[in-house]
Amino acid sequence: MTRVLITSDSHGLTQELTEIMNQHEVDWYIHCGDSELDFDAEVLHPFYKVGGNCDFDPRYPTEEIKDIDGIRFFITHGHLHQVKSGLTTLAYAAEEQEAKVVCFGHTHIAGAEKIGEQLFINPGSIRMPRNRVEKTYAVLEWLDNYNVSIEFYTVEGQRVESMSYSTTL
Template sequence: MKIGILGDTHRNKNYIDKAIKHMNDCDLILHTGDNFQDSIYIHKTTNITTLGVVGNCDFEEAEDEILFETKGYNIFICHGHKYGVKYGIEKLKDKAKKLNADVVVFGHSHEYLHEFHDGILFLNPGSISLPRGSIDRSFIIMELDYENININKIIL
């Protein structure tokens, strides 16, 4: 299964459209919030199932966290602001353990992250519109099957 992961797009359709060109063969797209409307735009543009959560800059009535299972992995998506991810991932790690998550996808900090902690994969795609900590406008293509997870950081 091939999954596109992006977030903190902040309605910058120019960079969203550039990212979408890399996701045409994805089976699923995950959007980590800020702006939730971008996840709707991505779905309408690609016709690929898109799961999005709301972030601290969103005012829509939508989920702020999603937990789902695919290919034997429990994947937890949130924006991250409720877990103070700009100051570390300890609170997010605690939540992931309670949920028995294998993969945690989050945003908010606008900084790319790809780390394992206590057997849990934490992914932050960074931001394609307003990157921090780097000039790289980034997102992720994750490929997974029942045995392996491969992460590809894509820089626009």
Template sequence: MRLVVVSDSHGDRDILVQLQAHYQGQDVTFLHCGDSELRQDDAVFEQMAGVEGNMDWHDQFPDKVMLSIEQQRILMTHGHLYGVNFGLTNLLLAGQAEDANLIFYGHTHQLACATHEGILMLNPGSISQPRGQFQKIGGTYAVVDVSEQAYEVQYYNRDFEAVERLKFKFNR
């Protein structure tokens, strides 16, 4: 299973269209972790699940989405309602309560991935307004490959090029 995870595009619709075009014809699931600043009825969301971020003023997206894909349980949320700027404990507890094995979030504009008690927690960073240590990359998204043996995470820049130093493998 391959997941393309993006967040915090902040009105940059073109990058989402380009992202979908780049992976056209491939067996991927597109996920947006909020702050798209687009309406839920925008055509980009015909192929992409999304959640409400703190900058999405339309109140059309859900605050969180639970997805079951190929025996994987995915909790996706923006993160602001779980206080992710101050730690991931509340988000981890929410994921455990939902029996999730993958938790995707945004809000901080900083990429991050780690496993906690067998659960992959991932922030793809901001595709349009990055912050923090990897800000100079100019925006990131993540591709997550899930197999029975491992979670493999590769971060990409806005030109769809793999950022080699941002490749991670977590055994399951």
């Protein structure tokens, strides 16, 4: 089984990121931008990370393409793909990279949905969530057959039952 912890929009929080990492045994970490930390901040070392509209360290890439245990991930913040207006631009960018899983933030709205052949995951925000009271992040897991499940958690590590999502890639 492969497990990936996905977070975004932490906006300067460091202790909370450490606590989140300590609450789960995962294989990989992804931060979808707006950490507002230096690229080489110690708390971000285990993360694949991208820059958001509130990240000013020029070392942040705007996009990352990562192959994790046979699944290609497209990681971005989303502001350059106009995600507040829809996912079409983001979907095209991910399709050009042959990505199956698209991780993004920017909207601070947690959710997961499969559109066509792509799985979109927005972990929400652990600082300033929108459309929910819970400050959230996500954990994606799958077995060799690519049946994936996404669970959303609060900063305190409580599963948000109503947000569980499963699909096949």
